[in-house]
Structure formats: structure tokens, C-alpha cells
Amino acid sequence: xxxxxxxxxxxxxxxxxxxxxxxxxxxxxxxxxxxxxxxxxxxxxxxxxxxxxxxxxxxxxxxxxxxxxxxxxxxxxxxxxxxxxxxxxxxxxxxxxxxxxxxxxxxxxxxxxxxxxxxxxxxxxxxxxxxxxxxxxxxxxxxxxxxxxxxxxxxxxxxxxxxxxxxxxxxxxxxxxxxxxxxxxxxxxxxxxxxxxxxxxxxxxxxxxxxxxxxxxxxxxxxxxxxxxxxxxxxxxxxxxxxxxxx
Amino acid sequence: xxxxxxxxxxxxxxxxxxxxxxxxxxxxxxxxxxxxxxxxxxxxxxxxxxxxxxxxxxxxxxxxxxxxxxxxxxxxxxxxxxxxxxxxxxxxxxxxxxxxxxxxxxxxxxxxxxxxxxxxxxxxxxxxxxxxxxxxxxxxxxxxxxxxxxxxxxxxxxxxxxxxxxxxxxxxxxxxxxxxxxxxxxxxxxxxxxxxxxxxxxxxxxxxxxxxxx
Numbered sequence: 001x002x003x004x005x006x007x008x009x010x011x012x013x014x015x016x017x018x019x020x021x022x023x024x025x026x027x028x029x030x031x032x033x034x035x036x037x038x039x040x041x042x043x044x045x046x047x048x049x050x051x052x053x054x055x056x057x058x059x060x061x062x063x064x065x066x067x068x069x070x071x072x073x074x075x076x077x078x079x080x081x082x083x084x085x086x087x088x089x090x091x092x093x094x095x096x097x098x099x100x101x102x103x104x105x106x107x108x109x110x111x112x113x114x115x116x117x118x119x120x121x122x123x124x125x126x127x128x129x130x131x132x133x134x135x136x137x138x139x140x141x142x143x144x145x146x147x148x149x150x151x152x153x154x155x156x157x158x159x160x161x162x163x164x165x166x167x168x169x170x171x172x173x174x175x176x177x178x179x180x181x182x183x184x185x186x187x188x189x190x191x192x193x194x195x196x197x198x199x200x201x202x203x204x205x206x207x208x209x210x211x212x213x214x215x216x217x218x219x220x221x222x223x224x225x226x227x228x229x230x231x232x233x234x235x236x237x238x239x240x241x242x243x244x245x246x247x
Numbered sequence: 248x249x250x251x252x253x254x255x256x257x258x259x260x261x262x263x264x265x266x267x268x269x270x271x272x273x274x275x276x277x278x279x280x281x282x283x284x285x286x287x288x289x290x291x292x293x294x295x296x297x298x299x300x301x302x303x304x305x306x307x308x309x310x311x312x313x314x315x316x317x318x319x320x321x322x323x324x325x326x327x328x329x330x331x332x333x334x335x336x337x338x339x340x341x342x343x344x345x346x347x348x349x350x351x352x353x354x355x356x357x358x359x360x361x362x363x364x365x366x367x368x369x370x371x372x373x374x375x376x377x378x379x380x381x382x383x384x385x386x387x388x389x390x391x392x393x394x395x396x397x398x399x400x401x402x403x404x405x406x407x408x409x410x411x412x413x414x415x416x417x418x419x420x421x422x423x424x425x426x427x428x429x430x431x432x433x434x435x436x437x438x439x440x441x442x443x444x445x446x447x448x449x450x451x452x453x454x455x456x457x458x459x460x461x
Contacts, residue, residue, distance in 0.1 A: 014322075040339065165281065165284070166281075167284025219435055
């Protein structure tokens with residue numbers, strides 16, 4: 001029987017069989033588990049949005065979300081309006097938080113007008129405008145939920161990433177980095193400028209909130225540059241809407 | 248007489264020291280450099296590899312007589328990839344938080360040369376039980392080194408272990424930092440992982456002269 005597995009016909013049949021079996025197995029697992037996975041992702045979005053506007057269970061130094069069990073209820077309580085901005089049109093949409101920013105970015109590249117979701121939340125009589133944005137890190141996608149007041153001053157932010165280096169770029173979702181953004185002005189003398197994740201700025205404790213800079217993470221230069229670029233290019237799209245709030 | 252015969256026990260104990268996949272076989276170095284800046288990441292990676300290598304070795308061993316030798320490497324790759332993807336999907340559905348920690352490693356597990364190395368060198372020629380033990384042994388040997396490297400890199404690089412500050416607060420200058428100690432930022436860069444692994448290899452070879460090659 002020694003030669004049996006060396007035959008070309010056997011090899012080809014084995015390859016086809018293997019692909020069919022493994023393919024079917026993976027397809028089955030993926031579709032069987034999809035409802036659970038989608039539900040987890042939906043709750044995570046609610047948790048992220050709430051986190052940005054300060055509804056979270058942070059302890060001394062760690063970032064903690066509200067529990068998944070509480071998230072839907074708190075989301076209803078704190079998020080007053082969900083808007084979809086498309087050009088000059090602003091419409092309310094109760095499921096704007098399910099808009100896939102990645103798909104919208106691809107859509108926009110194809111020349112279509114992009115749908116920009118924006119969530120309006122209210123907590124302790126303060127109004128928060130929370131924008132979901134997405135960009136590129138070193139290895140893969142990074143994304144953020146940025147809560148601003150009506151003057152585009154950052155009130156809170158939540159960063160996350162798909163596959164940045166553990167211990168370096170992956171630290172963008174840690175509080176020591178995210179908390180630095182709170183209070184930073186996205187504008188400079190009234191024009192939109194963004195916030196730079198800057199190396200070697202002279203303000204490591206981040207006391208200067210109007211310098212459009214926060215301190216970078218050592219060893220995570222490219223992830224940091226990705227964060228800067230994402231904030232700049234994505235939040236710029238929201239500027240026309242914020243202009244209308246001034247009246 | 249224990250649970251394992253002497254030969255079987257060797258399958259587990261050998262890779263822990265004298266035939267360690269990282270320090271002796273010099274396999275799996277890429278992931279050892281990439282993810283050991285933190286102890287927690289090292290531990291998650293060690294456990295993931297333990298699971299995948301143990302199970303993968305058994306699957307390959309069961310299939311060893313029907314795998315065509317011409318395409319065996321691709322077959323091994325598919326088995327690993329399928330295993331890792333299924334584990335990732337199950338975690339995403341039932342342990343979402345954990346899956347987020349792990350998703351970074353999925354690609355690194357699939358391409359980990361220890362896994363392919365053990366499939367090729369051991370599971371293709373041995374029975375499922377022996378292959379299982381060999382998988383466990385090698386994964387533990389790999390994990391031990393990862394955890395040692397992660398321990399030193401996180402301790403000296405960030406002053407924390409599992410994210411918990413152990414040397415005081417570097418910004419408020421408490422604990423060791425009060426007397427002028429500083430974190431060594433170089434420790435969290437990948438080159439230091441290589442140097443730490445090098446030091447481990449050095450120590451190991453000083454202790455066991457039999458390992459020194461000409």
C-alpha cells in the first residue's frame with residue numbers, strides 16, 4: 001500500500017475532499033455562531049459609545065465598560081438622538097449606531113456621499129456628540145468613538161484596534177493614553193486642526209489642552225501616527241455639522 | 248509506575264529543558280519576540296499554543312496514514328488554520344472579551360513554526376497518544392520561555408506584572424521611582440526579547456555542557 005498515497009489521482013482527490021470537509025465545517029461553525037457573535041458586537045458598540053461619554057465603570061487605572069447586561073438600558077437612557085449626516089441632510093435614525101463605518105468609507109471611495117453617524121447623548125445636563133471613526137494602525141484597523149461638546153472639544157474617547165502589537169500599539173485602549181485626550185480642543189483658533197499624537201512634545205503630563213497634541217506611546221510610532229491621521233481626516237467630515245450648531 | 252511509561256514521560260519533559268523548542272531548536276522565535284512585552288499576552292499565547300499543538304498533533308497523527316506526502320505541508324497548514332479559526336469563532340460567540348485579547352494572536356498561532364515543526368517531525372510518524380504528549384511537552388516548553396521573557400520585559404520595561412504596578416508609580420514617583428529608578432523603555436522593544444532569549448540560552452548552556460555544539 002506504500003504507493004497508494006503517492007499517486008497523483010489520490011493526491012488530487014484528497015485535496016478536494018479535504019477542502020470540502022474543512023470548508024463545510026468552517027461554514028457551518030460560522031453561520032451557526034453568527035447570531036451570538038452579532039449580538040456581542042452590537043452590545044460592544046453600545047458599551048464603546050457609552051464609554052466615550054463617560055458612562056463606564058472605570059476604576060483607578062483600568063478602563064472598564066458597563067456590563068453587557070446593563071448596556072442596552074443605559075444606551076436608551078443616555079443617548080437621546082442618533083443622527084445620520086449625509087451632505088446637508090441630517091436625519092434621525094434609531095439604528096444609526098449599527099452603521100458600518102468601514103462600509104461607508106468604501107462607499108465614499110466609490111464616489112457616493114458618505115453617511116456619517118453621530119450620537120447625541122446627555123449626562124448631568126451636558127450634551128455630548130459622539131462620532132464613530134475608523135483608520136489604520138501598524139498592522140490592521142484601528143477605530144475610535146470620540147465624544148465632543150458642541151465646540152469640538154474632546155470630552156472622552158475610546159480607542160480600539162484589531163491587531164496592534166501587544167504592550168506597544170495595543171496600549172491605545174488603555175486609560176493612560178485615552179484620558180490624555182479629554183479636554184483637548186480639536187480646533188485651533190476656530191479652525192479644525194485635529195489632535196496629534198506627538199513624540200517629544202514638551203508636555204508629557206498633558207497639562208496644555210489647547211496645543212492640539214497629546215503624548216505618544218514609546219515604541220508605538222506608527223500606531224500613534226495612525227491615530228493622528230484618523231482623527232484628522234475623519235472628524236474633519238463632521239465640521240460642517242458642528243458649524244450649524246453655533247447658531 | 249506512574250500514569251506514563253518512562254518513554255512517554257520523556258516526551259513531555261525533554262522539550263521543557265534539554266530539547267526546548269525555543270532555546271535549543273530555535274523555533275517559534277518570531278512569536279516569542281512579538282508578544283512578550285507583557286506577561287498577560289505571553290500567558291494567553293502559551294495557553295493558545297498548548298491547546299492548538301496538543302489537538303493538532305492528535306489530528307495529524309490520526310490522519311498520518313492517509314495524508315499524501317506531496318501535499319502534507321499544506322494539509323498541516325489547513326488543519327492548524329481550521330482549528331484556530333474554530334476556536335476563535337467559539338470564543339467570539341461565548342467569551343467575547345477573551346476573544347478580543349486572543350484575536351491578535353490568531354495569525355501568529357497559525358504561522359508558528361513550532362506547530363508545523365512538531366506536525367512534520369513527530370505527529371506524521373507516531374500514534375495519537377504519543378503525539379498528544381509531544382504536543383503538550385513542546386507547547387509547555389515554549390510557554391515557559393515566553394513567560395520568563397514576558398516577566399523580565401514587563402517588569403523592567405513597564406514596572407508592572409500582569410498590568411499591576413509592582414515597583415511604584417513612575418509619574419507620581421513612589422516606591423523604587425522615589426530613589427531615582429527609571430523604567431527601561433528599551434525592554435519593551437522587540438530587540439530586547441532577542442537579547443533576553445539569548446541570555447536564557449547562555450545560562451542553559453553553561454549549566455548543561457552537553458548542549459554546546461562545536
